[in-house]
Amino acid sequence: MTARAPPANRKLSNMLMADFKQCLTLYEKKEYAEAIKRADHILTQKPDHGETLAVKGLCRYHQDSPVEGRSLINAGMKNDPESYIIWHVLALLERSEKNYHAALKAYQKSLTIDPSNQNVLRDLSLMQIQTREYEPLVITRRKQLTDKPEIRANWTGLAVALFLKGDYATAARTLAAYEESAPEKEPKDKTQSDDIENCELALFRNKCLIEAKEYDLALKDLEELENKTSKRHIPDQQSILEHRCDIYIRQGKTKDAQRLTRVLLRRNPHDRALYRQLEKVLGIQDNNQLKSVMYKKLAQKYPRSDCPRSMPLEFLEGQAFDEAADAYVSTLIHRRVPSAFMNVKHLYKNPAKALSIGAIAQRIFDGATEDLSGASDFLWSACFLAQHFSKLGDQNKALKFIDNAIEHTPTLVELHLTRAKILKRMGAVNKGAEAANAARELDLQDRYLNTKAAKYTLRANNADDIEQAIKLISMFTRNDTSGTGVQDLHDMQGYWFLSELARRQRRNGDGPLALKRHKAALNVFSEFEHEQLDFHLYALRKGTMNAYIDMLQWEDKLYKSKKFIRSTRGIIETYIALWDTKPDCGCGAVIPGSFPLKAVDYNASTTVKKKKKKKTNEGSAEAKQNPNGLPTPEHRHDADPEGLKLVKNVDLxxxxxxxxxxxxxxxxxxxxxxxxxxxxxxxxxxxxxxxxxxxxxxxxxxxxxxxxxxxxxxxxxxxxxxxxxxxxxxxxxxxxxxxxTESDAVATARLAFSVPSYKELAGELLKGLVSENATAAALAVWAANSLGLELEDLAKEQYPELEVPLPN
Missing domain, CATH: 1.25.40 (Serine Threonine Protein Phosphatase 5, Tetratricopeptide repeat)
Structure with missing residues (x-):
């Protein structure tokens, strides 16, 4: 079949072709202004040259003119629709805009025109792995390897593609074929980096063999790896032991697995997973008596490890638990371990164990009060008991213990943080914020205390809390671009602050601004997804395949994380609540966990406010200085400071x-x-x-x-x-x-909006919700208020310190 002749408008003279190649080189160097000058010179003589129009459009796109850039690329496509360069340029544009599926199609079209283009093949493989299309990825990577077999990354790239596809045996054979064909360096020429890369490659091949269930080959492979490196340092001895132990477990060779698990424990006696693994290979995971004996021996062997002392508490019962808990908790309190309660908190799911642990701490506390020489036991047992009673729901008793501890030693930051948590659980969010700030003031250089104080401040109910929280968090951000830490936390992907700020704006009833913050929090997850694109080639070039596979598997679970789900729930609920506030919506409803919203003026303009803000900034010389007294560079403009663009002319x-x-x-x-x-x-x-x-x-x-x-x-x-x-x-x-039988209070409150006969039942269920805890009581008050019911007095009666934010 005869190849189609290129269109006449694609042909350039030798001089113009040299300019076009220079234009491409300048684009790759990101010298966009110079590239556009070259392109304009070509277009003065060949105004309909599609490839030049496309390259100029890509440069204009990267000069923050996306509309003009896409327009120029479309014009170039219209002039020369069969140019692989234009399709490649379009793919680069779509990739820059994170439209990966559109970019994938453009790369495929470019490749059909020029099947041997290595740049297009490389970029196509990136899009295929970004979109998790593993079947076509294998074909693309195999084509790359066929065309350039001398490049190591092409071999490892194909092996990774086969592994992701699930063809583990072929992946292992691919890596073995590379090792056989690759020239061996002389020992004197080898560097430590070469040893690390070779070991990483061998371990990845071994991982492929294990997943392919070729265990004998995998063991032989590990032996060869150790023999090859016997005269030199083995870069990753830990992974070799772990692979060998994994093989023995899968093969059912329990004695070998036991031996290697104990070797791994000697290397790291603080790894809880290894203790679980030892239980499994010994076959005693269901025998509490034998497990108890095993952990006693391990505790003697590894006296510095916490695991063999704490893990038996999970399965022991009765007197055996009491004795083990006494030895463990007493040691923590006597040693003044700040995280003592956190180490046993998970055991409080069992009420009997919780009471036993509390009795141990109470005995130490009582003994310490009688003997003044045991002042430290008094302090740390009081702190432990405060957390104990707070966990059990008795916040008043917890507050007494922590106040006694603070009176004894007012300079210990852990005590003030514990007091802040107790006050928060009592519903006294303003006092909780004060306690967290008191902890921060004891150590102004501690970033953790600063973030805790900022978080508690955002959860309080004072009018200036948001400004105060931003002021606090700005102490530990650069502040050299925007004057506050909010923009820095966007750049630093500070999800915790953005999500807390979104929930605070939601409680304030500011729907558009809450949407803006929720969207910023969700953008953190989008950035995680997009940033993996940088590693698809880097990992192959550096030979870090095992870490790369782990990263891809983590990315695949990214959107199932609790943080993503929580923020997504928040943005959905806010959109629906905004729709309910519209005067023409015709309905209103309680969404689970909702707060009343203020009505939004959809015809409002922010122009006046922008002018006022600009005038204020121009009139203040200090606003243009950062904390170091240096002039602040112009920061990117926030075109939607109030979030109104997210709701205006939008189908909510x-x-x-x-x-x-x-x-x-x-x-x-x-x-x-x-x-x-x-x-x-x-x-x-x-x-x-x-x-x-x-x-x-x-x-x-x-x-x-x-x-x-x-x-x-x-x-x-x-x-x-x-x-x-x-x-x-x-x-x-x-x-x-x-x-x-409707048992959920908030759900029944939702029903009462449409079926008034359920209002009385909803009121009774919400009263029951009040008695659960302070947080549930606040939710009940908000839901009842939306129904026109009054529960605030009842909530305040049960929780005198409760501070419930209600709509103005």
């Missing part, structure tokens, strides 16, 4: 629905709840019914399937705009979801 429910679907995809049942809530507001009853059926199937314990089904029934009965046949069909299917 559809935007929320995108996040709700993402939440459901990662397995959070509340994503289906939010989907149903959104569909009900859109009068899409069949879609709401589908979400509720999925919810009931995935989480039978959720009360929201029944609640929202009853909400849908009430809404349908009063809806005259829906076709009668659709109403009848939906009403017939809804009762299958009904459950007459």
């Amino acid at each position: 429910l559809e935007t929320a629905l995108v996040h709700a679907k993402k939440l459901a995809e990662v397995g959070d049942s509340l994503g289906l709840v939010f989907q149903a809530e959104i569909y009900l507001r859109q009068n899409k009853y069949m879609l709401a019914l589908q979400s509720l059926n999925k919810l009931k199937a995935s989480d039978a314990a959720s009360p929201y399937a029944s609640v929202l089904a009853k909400v849908a029934e009430a809404q349908l009965n009063g809806d005259d705009s829906t076709a009668q046949n659709l109403k009848d069909m939906t009403l017939k299917m809804l009762p299958k979801l009904f459950n007459e």
